[in-house]
Amino acid sequence: MSTAPDRAASAELQPLNEAQTGAPQSLVLPHQGPARRRDPRDFHPFLRLNALLADIPPGSSPAPDGKPINLSVGDPQIAPPAYLLEDLTADLGAWGRYPPPRGTNDHAEACVAYLERRYNLPAGWLDPAQHVLPVPGSREGLFFAALALATAGADREPERNAVLLPSPGYHCYMGAAAVAGLAPVFVPATAESNFLPDLAALPAHTLGTSLLAYLCSPSNPQGTALDLEGWRATLHLARACGFALMADECYADVYLDSPPTGALEAAVAEGGSLDGLLVFHSLSKRASAAGLRCGFIAGDPALIERVDACLRIGGAGVPLPIQRAGTRLWRDEALPETSRAYYRDLFARAERILAGRYGYSRPSGGFFLWLDVGDGEAAARKLWAEAGLRVLPGAYMAGPADLPDNAGARYIRVALVYDGETTERALARLVEVLGDGL
Structure with a gap:
């Protein structure tokens, strides 16, 4: 990946439109001025x-x-493992109680412990109370993240209305941009780029008017994974240009040879800051439990707070018995x-x-x-x-x-x-x- 463009190149920002980006037509849906809403x-x-x-x-x-x-x-x-049924039925009364929006301490600690083992992170770097949010599957988290950033109020620069999407990629990214009223920018992930989107090749104006970028590794559908230097370059680019990076890592444990590097490893290598970074994980693939609807978000505590607020209004919490089951599944390494x-x-x-x-x-x-x-x-x-x-x-x-x-x-x-x-x-x-x- 090439180095990030000079941030000054994007200093004077206008609402994103096709003529201003200078990008090939395949990258940007036709629209003028603020993003038009899509079905x-x-x-x-x-x-x-x-x-x-x-x-x-x-x-x-x-x-x-x-x-x-x-x-x-x-x-x-x-x-999925047979013990799943045991955990889901151990306390039937828990199904009748609303779960705490930020989840149970046990579940959050299990999520952090999983990340520390999986990515060899420094012990204590992630705080279960600040840096983790349970979600009913990574899809829901990815969707509500776009809504949370699009509705950030005074904290959001109004000219930032673009969402950078790998093309091809998971349809949830595109749908989230559409519902949030943001402008989808389709960045080709083709054989010529090793099936990874080259964000650094985008025009400076496009990068400067971007609110967030989605990146999946290993990717869906091609199965390509970013290495550590690729993650570092992407995170550096996002911070230099002022957009948030949404790292979809739901296939992190479904690999054929060596375990793929993750975005949190890049954050450690870049000095340890979590600013502008969220990672998304799910038990759907790791535990073959797609129907359980259990996942989590980890990263920037300010972004976690925003997603949490949106989920409390229009989302669903993760039921207590599912968090109990998830706690055990995140700890199961076999x-x-x-x-x-x-x-x-x-x-x-x-x-x-x-x-x-x-x-x-x-x-x-x-x-x-x-x-x-x-x-x-x-x-x-x-x-x-x-x-x-x-x-x-x-x-x-x-x-x-x-x-x-x-x-x-x-x-x-x-x-x-x-x-x-x-x-x-x-x-x-x-x-x-x-x-x-x-």
Whole structure:
């Protein structure tokens, strides 16, 4: 990544618009002056996928019963540990009480202990009482963070109305920007940039009018991870240009080889300040407990306070029994290794079938395939009609339908979550149907 631009280059700020950024049209949605509000449905990939396939009956899938196989959603199929039920039912009366918004001491301490172990952080650097906020999954935290910063009142410079988004990326980022009335700036994360968004390459004005940036590592969908120097450069850039960095690390424990570096490690290396940084973690992937809705935010205490205030008004707290279960799951170090072994096996099977096809490469983490099939929408329709395989067009992760030069248009995302035999049958059929691509 290149070094941060001179902050003085962004001194005179105007409301962000396409002409002022000097960026390619694919980076910024057309609008003039303050960001125009978008319909959040424009950014929801699965609603768009439903519409794409609505008129097509599914073909017979390679499953033994011939029923469709849904490869579009990263829905873990591994059963969570049996003790989860014990923790959820240990105190039935707790389900009848509102949880404290900042969570229980035990849960906060478990979250900090997890971060210290996972990222080799200095003991005592993070304060459970100040630096941690429980959220019902990382998605909810990511969404409310944009609302919290957009409604910061007198503390927010009105000209700062841009949100920097990896394109392709998680649809929650785009939807949060839309609902908050902010201007989404789609930063391509393509093969040319190792599937990571190059924020430093953006024009100085765009950076100077940015309120926040989302960055996912390992990334969804490509599975690319930032190294320590990449995180440091990104954090330095954010602070130099005055925007907050939202580090989505929900796949932090789903890696194939070495554990990916995290943004908090970069904060330590940059001197220990947490200013302008929030990290987001979830048990959905770490513990295969997506339905539990348990995660946390950690970082800048001033930003934590703002997100907390928004959640108290329009969000949901994490119920006490779920925090009890989460406390145990965050402390369980054997659990994620079992999951990693499962996904390593699936990627080994995928490599045997897909090596040399569709730009396949082994990712750093996550459990998605990001396949260049030439035309993602056409491939999704063909696979559904001929093989009962439901995959997600990459374009739906890279912006709304009216975004020119969509960075994901050639791709499909395929979730590797089913057992090995089902995965092999599905991928072999995918190759049979698509051949060398469309």
